[in-house]
Amino acid sequence: MSHTPASKTLSSRRAQLPEPSLRRLPWYLAFLTTLRHEHVEHVSSTRIAAEVGVEASQIAKDLSFLDIRGKTRIGYEVAALETALRSFLGFNEAHNGIVVGVGSLGSALMADRGLQRYGLDIVAGFDINPALRGTLVSARPVYGMERMAEIVRTWDVSIAAVTVPVENAQAVADIIMDAGIRAIWNFTPCRIRVREGVAVQNTSIYSHLAVMYNRLDNSPKP
């Protein structure tokens, strides 16, 4: 059983959370946001379970890592649990990020103000195309790759989104790691090799298309 005295810091409590639990927390947060918009004040883990398709006992276990307790027969307070989840997930912190590869997906990420609501502020873009240097994309400057280490130091950048063509992904990841960045958000289908202590998260949206096409093929026509 986990046990989370209030004295423990947020990041040490986070460190204890298994990654599958971490991946479920945003689902609970999404449902709580919906409930708040419907002016619902309390919710039981059973109700959350029915909505997100996870066992109520698992939900209670996942939420036990947060510094918040439900009350018998009343359940969790919606607003308090929503706030606790946002904070636990790091969405209330300010992380600086860069986008490497200012093509259509890269520009899109630089334009997406939704990222800020989830704790990520894109401070600059980088591209090998000289024509893009010195331009602004969604009010953020675009630099050549040789400026990366300097910008990373100046802005204390911790995360780099990789949105270059797949054949350049590994070379770009190496430049990013040389610049001192310790988290790579990889939007390409390339399996990037990282050094020890560097985190990589794959969000290969085009690969997801293949899965969808396949399911479309296999599902019976109505």
Place this chain on the structure above:
Amino acid sequence: MSHTPASKTLSSRRAQLPEPSLRRLPWYLAFLTTLRHEHVEHVSSTRIAAEVGVEASQIAKDLSFLDIRGKTRIGYEVAALETALRSFLGFNEAHNGIVVGVGSLGSALMADRGLQRYGLDIVAGFDINPALRGTLVSARPVYGMERMAEIVRTWDVSIAAVTVPVENAQAVADIIMDAGIRAIWNFTPCRIRVREGVAVQNTSIYSHLAVMYNRLDNSPKP
């Protein structure tokens, strides 16, 4: 053992492929694209294995679902395997899609011409905001929700990307299914409930941020 006579159609071969294999194929494709750019002509499953971090025997098994064979000691022909993978994954077909929720992420998807290279053409956007109706986003029209069924019929739309605020996701998914769409690409962290025969693919990019923040916290500082 799988067995794939040439007489079988692409979609029946695809139907036999287990989903974990399907999820790996884009990794192989990414590596082949890189090799082609480096003018490499042949590649063995051992070489692919070293690059993508999957056992060579598993790669051979995954590729056996395609109508293509490697040659002893020479391996696979890079260009031919790349073409076969693109075609098998459905990236050479034309699928029409819509974006529901023309906010920052939705507009970004409408602007992302990369989707077309992977077989998805976004033909229109939909939004509840009356101010957006009749406008163009990246040269694609934006409609009110009440026009969805008509546009879906006219353009034979098969996929809808959901990029609305999380609290509206389920209601919007219901409208999408009513309009006759059978594949939902869900960019919200909401666990959307779908009817039988409707496929859903979750690409919750903001949830991935939480995982990255956590790994950053837990990785030793250099």
